[in-house]
Amino acid sequence: MSDVSKPVGRLRAPGAMGGFAQLQRLSAILTLLLLVVGFSLASQPFLSINNALTILLQTSVIGLLGIGMTMVIITGGIDLSVGSVLALSGVVSAFAVKAGLPVVPAMTAGVVMGAACGAFNGLVITKLRIPPFVATLGMMLIARGLALQLTGATPISGLGDAFGQLGNGALFRVVEMRDNGFPRVVFPGIPYPAILLLVVAIGAAYLLRRRQIGRHIYATGSNEEAARLSGVRTDQTKLYAYTMSGALAGLAGNVLMSRLVTAQPSEGVMYELDAIAAAVIGGASLSGGVGTIAGTMIGAFIIGILRNGLNMAGVSAFIQQIVIGLVVIGAVWIDQMRNRT
Numbered sequence: 001m002s003d004v005s006k007p008v009g010r011l012r013a014p015g016a017m018g019g020f021a022q023l024q025r026l027s028a029i030l031t032l033l034l035l036v037v038g039f040s041l042a043s044q045p046f047l048s049i050n051n052a053l054t055i056l057l058q059t060s061v062i063g064l065l066g067i068g069m070t071m072v073i074i075t076g077g078i079d080l081s082v083g084s085v086l087a088l089s090g091v092v093s094a095f096a097v098k099a100g101l102p103v104v105p106a107m108t109a110g111v112v113m114g115a116a117c118g119a120f121n122g123l124v125i126t127k128l129r130i131p132p133f134v135a136t137l138g139m140m141l142i143a144r145g146l147a148l149q150l151t152g153a154t155p156i157s158g159l160g161d162a163f164g165q166l167g168n169g170a171l172f173r174v175v176e177m178r179d180n181g182f183p184r185v186v187f188p189g190i191p192y193p194a195i196l197l198l199v200v201a202i203g204a205a206y207l208l209r210r211r212q213i214g215r216h217i218y219a220t221g222s223n224e225e226a227a228r229l230s231g232v233r234t235d236q237t238k239l240y241a242y243t244m245s246g247a248l249a250g251l252a253g254n255v256l257m258s259r260l261v262t263a264q265p266s267e268g269v270m271y272e273l274d275a276i277a278a279a280v281i282g283g284a285s286l287s288g289g290v291g292t293i294a295g296t297m298i299g300a301f302i303i304g305i306l307r308n309g310l311n312m313a314g315v316s317a318f319i320q321q322i323v324i325g326l327v328v329i330g331a332v333w334i335d336q337m338r339n340r341t
């Protein structure tokens with residue numbers, strides 16, 4: 001008989017963070033502000049409304065992936081498949097449109113495909129006891145292979161204007177007609193992907209902070225054995241987290257393919273690293289049990305602003321990868337320092 005009376009660790013309160021973690025959050029905010037100030041001084045157009053809306057649009061995909069990744073990381077796992085699932089989900093949505101489905105049901109099919117991939121990850125991890133790194137690495141290859149096989153590695157075009165509305169539409173856009181008959185954009189409007197990101201972020205934050213499943217996610221990542229002995233269904237909690245990560249990858253795939261008005265089976269390469277970086281920069285611990293949606297949003301905007309500002313400064317894409325890699329290493333180092341205190 002196993003001795004369940006022996007100490008198995010302490011359950012950490014949802015979102016509980018020590019002084020070091022608070023410092024990490026403040027350092028992320030300070031980094032964000034310094035980036036804005038620095039790039040504003042280096043390039044005057046950086047602070048323009050059009051560029052700010054461009055950053056919002058570019059960050060929306062990273063943010064959606066980062067939210068799902070945060071849930072997984074809080075449970076103590078990792079999801080390397082989100083970039084490939086994004087591509088597969090976008091391809092499924094495009095095929096559904098080509099088959100004659102209206103855009104909304106077609107995009108719903110893409111999100112369902114993403115959720116199915118996430119659920120498969122969760123089942124492999126919880127039932128077969130395969131480590132998350134290996135299980136999601138396998139799904140990364142499976143999803144990318146399916147996307148390329150289904151399309152013959154060629155883009156799917158001719159999806160219609162309605163398909164591009166989600167990615168290219170905007171709320172409060174103001175356009176006036178000139179005397180010469182050509183339109184002039186007075187205000188480009190708030191991009192729909194940015195509004196979608198805000199809604200999803202608020203919903204995810206409410207779920208993690210106010211709902212039972214959120215408390216279970218934190219408890220599972222903080223100390224899985226203690227959580228299990230406390231009555232938490234840890235396997236179901238992990239399954240939920242990975243399914244949500246897959247569903248949000250599917251949603252991000254719809255946003256990205258809608259922006260392109262073309263389904264590209266090769267899209268999403270390395271996006272999983274951006275999602276992990278956003279979560280870690282925002283304070284999520286790779287050891288599990290710690291992380292917030294607000295922090296992940298800060299991390300996503302740090303990455304988005306870095307890329308945008310370096311592009312405007314004429315820095316090559318290769319140097320950008322080096323810079324973001326160094327930022328990620330720094331964030332993980334801070335996380336390790338926190339775990340040692």
